[in-house]
Structure formats: C-alpha cells, structure tokens
Amino acid sequence: MAEPELNKKQREDFIVQWVNFIKSHSDEEWSKQQNILINSQLKSAHQFTREEYLKFKQELNNPVD
Numbered sequence: 001m002a003e004p005e006l007n008k009k010q011r012e013d014f015i016v017q018w019v020n021f022i023k024s025h026s027d028e029e030w031s032k033q034q035n036i037l038i039n040s041q042l043k044s045a046h047q048f049t050r051e052e053y054l055k056f057k058q059e060l061n062n063p064v065d
Helices: 005-023 027-045 050-061
Strands: none
Touching: 005 027
C-alpha cells in the first residue's frame, strides 16, 4: 500500500476507534480525555516564544541532511 493510502487508512481506523470509544463511554469520561489532550497541546504551544516557534518551524520546513 502506498504511503498516502496507508496514512488515509490509519486516519480512518483512528476515527472508527474514537467513535467506538465515545459510544461505549460516558460523556464525562470521553470529555475528560479530550480535555487532557487539548490542555497538553496548549501547554506545549506556550513553551515556545514566538521567535523560537518560527525558528523551529523554519527548521522543519528546511531540514539539514
């Protein structure tokens, strides 16, 4: 399977898994999981200054071999 197809399949599988989780757990339980994820993303985003973030982004877009 080509990489784009594999990536699409993995995303679709994750969506199915998440839907099953939501259906089989209470709103309180799965919303706690979402809250943990969102808070960790926000915390991670706040660890960088604007300049550090832009430098990091530049390095990702222009990797040195």
